[in-house]
Amino acid sequence: MYRLAVAVDTPQHAGLGDVLDYEAADAWAPGTLVRVPLGKRETLGVVWQADDDAPDASAADGSPVVLKAVIEALGSLPPLPPAWCALVSFTARYYQRALGEVALSVLPPELRKLDDAGLLKRLRKLDKALGLLPPPAPKRKRKSAAAEVAQAAEIATELAVEPHDTPTTAAEAPQRPPLTPEQDTVLASLTADFNAAQPACHLLHGVTGSGKTEVYLRAAEHALSIGRQALVLVPEINLTPQLEQRFAERFPGRKLVSLHSGLTAAQRLQNWLAAHLGHADLVLGTRLAIFCPLPRLGLIVVDEEHDPSYKQQDGARYSARDLAVYRGRLERAPVVLGSATPSLESWQHAQTGRYRLLTMAQRVGQGVLPAVRIIDMKTQPRPPRGQEPPALAPPLLAAVKERIERGEQSLLFLNRRGFAPVLHCTACDWKSGCPHCSAWRVFHKLDRTLRCHHCGFTERVPRACPDCGNQDIQPMGRGTERLEEQMAEALPGARVARIDADTTRLKGTLEQQLAAVHAGDVDVLIGTQMVTKGHDFRRVTLVAAVNPDSALFTADFRAPERLFATLMQAGGRAGRDAEAAARSEMWVQTSVPEHPLFAALRKHDFDAFAASQLTERDMAGLPPFSHLALLRCEAREAAVAEDFLKAARDLARSLLPAEQLTDVMFYAPVPPHVAKVAGFERRQMLVEGPTRPLLQRLLAVWTPALPALRSQHKGIVRWAIDVDPLSI
Ligand SMILES: Nc1ncnc2c1ncn2[C@@H]1O[C@H](COP(=O)(O)OP(=O)(O)OP(=O)(O)O)[C@@H](O)[C@H]1O
Numbered sequence: 261m262y263r264l265a266v267a268v269d270t271p272q273h274a275g276l277g278d279v280l281d282y283e284a285a286d287a288w289a290p291g292t293l294v295r296v297p298l299g300k301r302e303t304l305g306v307v308w309q310a311d312d313d314a315p316d317a318s319a320a321d322g323s324p325v326v327l328k329a330v331i332e333a334l335g336s337l338p339p340l341p342p343a344w345c346a347l348v349s350f351t352a353r354y355y356q357r358a359l360g361e362v363a364l365s366v367l368p369p370e371l372r373k374l375d376d377a378g379l380l381k382r383l384r385k386l387d388k389a390l391g392l393l394p395p396p397a398p399k400r401k402r403k404s405a406a407a408e409v410a411q412a413a414e415i416a417t418e419l420a421v422e423p424h425d426t427p428t429t430a431a432e433a434p435q436r437p438p439l440t441p442e443q444d445t446v447l448a449s450l451t452a453d454f455n456a457a458q459p460a461c462h463l464l465h466g467v468t469g470s471g472k473t474e475v476y477l478r479a480a481e482h483a484l485s486i487g488r489q490a491l492v493l494v495p496e497i498n499l500t501p502q503l504e505q506r507f508a509e510r511f512p513g514r515k516l517v518s519l520h521s522g523l524t525a526a527q528r529l530q531n532w533l534a535a536h537l538g539h540a541d542l543v544l545g546t547r548l549a550i551f552c553p554l555p556r557l558g559l560i561v562v563d564e565e566h567d568p569s570y571k572q573q574d575g576a577r578y579s580a581r582d583l584a585v586y587r588g589r590l591e592r593a594p595v596v597l598g599s600a601t602p603s604l605e606s607w608q609h610a611q612t613g614r615y616r617l618l619t620m621a622q623r624v625g626q627g628v629l630p631a632v633r634i635i636d637m638k639t640q641p642r643p644p645r646g647q648e649p650p651a652l653a654p655p656l657l658a659a660v661k662e663r664i665e666r667g668e669q670s671l672l673f674l675n676r677r678g679f680a681p682v683l684h685c686t687a688c689d690w691k692s693g694c695p696h697c698s699a700w701r702v703f704h705k706l707d708r709t710l711r712c713h714h715c716g717f718t719e720r721v722p723r724a725c726p727d728c729g730n731q732d733i734q735p736m737g738r739g740t741e742r743l744e745e746q747m748a749e750a751l752p753g754a755r756v757a758r759i760d761a762d763t764t765r766l767k768g769t770l771e772q773q774l775a776a777v778h779a780g781d782v783d784v785l786i787g788t789q790m791v792t793k794g795h796d797f798r799r800v801t802l803v804a805a806v807n808p809d810s811a812l813f814t815a816d817f818r819a820p821e822r823l824f825a826t827l828m829q830a831g832g833r834a835g836r837d838a839e840a841a842a843r844s845e846m847w848v849q850t851s852v853p854e855h856p857l858f859a860a861l862r863k864h865d866f867d868a869f870a871a872s873q874l875t876e877r878d879m880a881g882l883p884p885f886s887h888l889a890l891l892r893c894e895a896r897e898a899a900v901a902e903d904f905l906k907a908a909r910d911l912a913r914s915l916l917p918a919e920q921l922t923d924v925m926f927y928a929p930v931p932p933h934v935a936k937v938a939g940f941e942r943r944q945m946l947v948e949g950p951t952r953p954l955l956q957r958l959l960a961v962w963t964p965a966l967p968a969l970r971s972q973h974k975g976i977v978r979w980a981i982d983v984d985p986l987s988i
């Protein structure tokens with residue numbers, strides 16, 4: 261019998277250690293999926309280590325330990341590669357989570373339901389879909405570890421590593437535009453790096469419309485041409501269909517799969533299998549795709565690398581962008597981080613030479629960036645008493661009308677969905693608060709509901725004020741739904757459309773709506789962030805940020821960086837067609853026009869903006885000049901949450917060696933932006949270390965001590981550590 265150390269998803273902080281030992285008749289290779297008993301359940305695990313030499317274990321007191329037996333190995337599947345195990349180990353360690361939790365959470369959920377026979381069926385189905393010969397039926401009984409390893413290797417070679425004969429000849433040669441000189445330079449630098457002993461991480465800083473996607477396509481083409489696989493990450497699911505289409509057109513006859521949360525469980529498993537077995541040449545996906553095993557990985561692209569959605573916001577709060585850099589090093593694959601507005605972290609790495617900076621400063625063709633107009637809302641004429649100001653200042657409305665007359669499109673960006681962010685009573689000043697959260701409930705007019713965007717609590721809009729019975733309750737402020745209504749009124753005859761999370765709930769609607777925009781069936785498009793990223797709109801010549809200020813008035817030190825990126829991205833949707841570029845405009849309505857970010861925006865000067873922000877960060881000792889972790893917790897009562905955080909701080913101080921006590925800074929526990937959600941008070945405490953290793957050393961001793969501390973603080977319902985937190 262063999263002893264296998266297996267990673268299983270034990271409850272968080274159960275104190276069971278990282279892996280559990282089981283016995284098996286075969287020494288299954290590390291990375292093999294197994295079904296094992298856990299308590300009364302049967303669960304999926306990943307073999308982490310197989311020990312040939314220690315069949316009889318004994319406890320510290322000398323009595324033999326009785327190990328539970330592995331129920332079944334999913335031997336039809338080649339083991340997950342060592343690089344996958346290494347990436348998962350690193351993620352667990354760095355982000356302070358249990359190994360098994362990370363390992364299991366990044367596998368397709370469908371795998372948990374399958375036994376080996378079921379898995380074999382899926383594999384057969386996949387082979388049939390790909391027109392491949394069925395794999396040899398793996399022997400169920402294995403005789404020795406050596407035979408097992410040999411067989412695994414055999415299966416791996418047969419299934420995974422051999423490139424498959426794909427009917428490339430039948431496919432029409434795709435159209436490839438000749439590269440611009442900038443693209444050419446960038447690409448030469450990238451392709452040269454494929455031969456490097458240790459390929460670099462590249463930061464591709466290319467203005468919007470400079471043709472970054474074309475660079476990704478060519479780099480992927482190079483990777484494929486040398487028999488490797490390419491992994492391309494995008495921030496949002498809604499960008500995958502478009503990119504998928506561009507890649508599919510460019511690589512006819514190649515197998516391309518996508519991985520994102522919008523797929524059905526069965527699709528996700530199929531695509532993951534195709535990648536893991538090496539059948540897929542290209543994998544396109546959102547952040548979860550960073551964990552997709554790829555036996556021939558040769559290139560990782562992270563598009564819009566600055567985008568916050570690369571950070572997972574629950575469970576293991578990993579940054580897929582940062583893990584891409586790590587994975588590239590691990591698997592010796594070049595990494596390309598692309599953005600028109602890189603994160604200041606990546607930008608700083610490029611300045612210090614840790615990343616290789618590649619620049620594309622010109623738009624493709626004769627394209628120029630839109631002229632930026634900042635409207636000072638303080639100087640706009642005041643509306644009559646009791647009325648709200650119009651959504652668009654008069655000069656902006658006139659500019660939109662002009663576009664409509666010319667048959668051009670305008671895009672109005674408002675990052676707030678619903679009709680109005682709050683309803684209020686004109687008599688007693690009642691407001692539509694959420695009873696469970698410290699937030700307003702948003703008025704959605706279409707279905708006449710009040711909805712909390714934090715806990716989901718939804719009610720019909722009351723006919724009269726719940727407090728005083730007054731019938732006159734009014735919307736305050738403006739969301740996309742209301743903006744759409746107001747634009748339809750202000751622009752009679754215009755075709756106004758709206759794209760946000762509410763209009764795109766049904767599968768396929770987003771694609772339809774975008775197609776209508778591309779086809780020119782829309783004059784004025786209203787949307788949230790969703791429409792500002794990545795889209796290659798050819799008819800848009802005016803983009804307006806209707807109310808961007810709210811993004812600035814938060815305590816988060818990244819607020820200006822984020823708003824600048826959002827506005828640059830949004831502006832980047834205008835004038836993408838060279839012919840119309842010269843008359844394209846980006847309008848910004850703000851009551852703080854003096855903010856330096858608007859001056860930089862007007863000049864499209866990312867470098868200057870980044871330099872000034874970095875100086876401020878350096879002076880304030882904020883990232884990237886320091887490293888942060890955030891301890892969050894929730895309790896019914898705020899005092900309980902605060903006491904826990906204070907106790908955790910004292911504990912951390914006691915764990916730090918005396919000479920480092922002054923290096924690590926603990927901020928006071930504070931409520932986050934929304935302090936109460938679904939009835940629980942949230943509090944958080946920021947820990948700041950001068951270097952990553954120092955902070956990591958503290959976390960490595962601190963986190964394991966927190967479960968015991970929590971049990972002394974009875975009211976704590978949840979706690980978690982967020983390493984490199986993005987929103988504070
Ligand atoms: N070498 C080229 N010759 C002609 N057209 C090109 C070339 N490269 C890219 N294009 C076209 O230019 C447009 C903009 O390119 P692309 O979408 O790749 O820009 P981008 O840098 O990714 O922009 P964004 O950051 O705004 O998403 C696309 O329509 C693309 O097809």
Ligand SMILES: [Zn+2]
Pocket residue numbers: 694695696697699712713714715716717937938
């Ligand atoms: Zn709520």
